[in-house]
Amino acid sequence: MAKSTKKPNFDRRSGRPQTLAESLRRLTRGPFAKQGFARQEIITRWPTIVGTLLAAKSCPERITRSRDALSGGTLQIRAESGFALELQHLAPQVIERINAYFGFAAIERLTIVQGPVPSAPVKKARTLRPISDEDAKAIKAATAGTRDPALAAALEGLGRALAQTTPADLERS
Numbered sequence: 001m002a003k004s005t006k007k008p009n010f011d012r013r014s015g016r017p018q019t020l021a022e023s024l025r026r027l028t029r030g031p032f033a034k035q036g037f038a039r040q041e042i043i044t045r046w047p048t049i050v051g052t053l054l055a056a057k058s059c060p061e062r063i064t065r066s067r068d069a070l071s072g073g074t075l076q077i078r079a080e081s082g083f084a085l086e087l088q089h090l091a092p093q094v095i096e097r098i099n100a101y102f103g104f105a106a107i108e109r110l111t112i113v114q115g116p117v118p119s120a121p122v123k124k125a126r127t128l129r130p131i132s133d134e135d136a137k138a139i140k141a142a143t144a145g146t147r148d149p150a151l152a153a154a155l156e157g158l159g160r161a162l163a164q165t166t167p168a169d170l171e172r173s
Contacts, residue, residue, distance in 0.1 A: 042075075042098065049101045050094055057083040059117050063107070072099070072108035084114045128164040135163045 047055035058079040065073040091110045139159035146152040
């Protein structure tokens with residue numbers, strides 16, 4: 001097999017290898033900029049910024065900057081039809097949360113567009129296999145020498161979780 005001649009991505013300033021997050025930020029800068037998103041965090045961190053309830057029923061679509069570029073922009077949000085009126089009443093709190101997250105007045109106004117919101121993919125609940133008596137005894141024996149009872153209980157729980165995990169679960173991780 002031929003060796004790859006491609007050099008790994010290095011940070012030009014520090015000379016250290018770039019993290020995956022840094023590489024993705026660099027690669028997605030163009031597509032996000034076309035929709036007005038100078039920083040993609042407002043999309044990727046939407047549930048963190050506005051909370052899980054609001055994030056489940058809304059999603060940011062684009063940011064329109066003001067002409068003077070000194071004041072905040074307008075964020076267009078898509079919201080489910082039954083939730084749009086509720087979101088309109090919560091607009092001051094949403095703007096406050098967004099601006100607090102970024103640390104400056106990034107958003108001044110919200111416009112709300114009614115429509116379907118993409119839902120998060122539903123994850124299947126994993127099926128746990130039963131622990132055999134041999135595994136339970138081995139876990140107990142492995143944690144028996146631990147002096148701290150809280151640590152022993154935590155290690156025993158970890159051992160049980162690992163014993164119940166199937167190889168298919170490890171492939172999905």
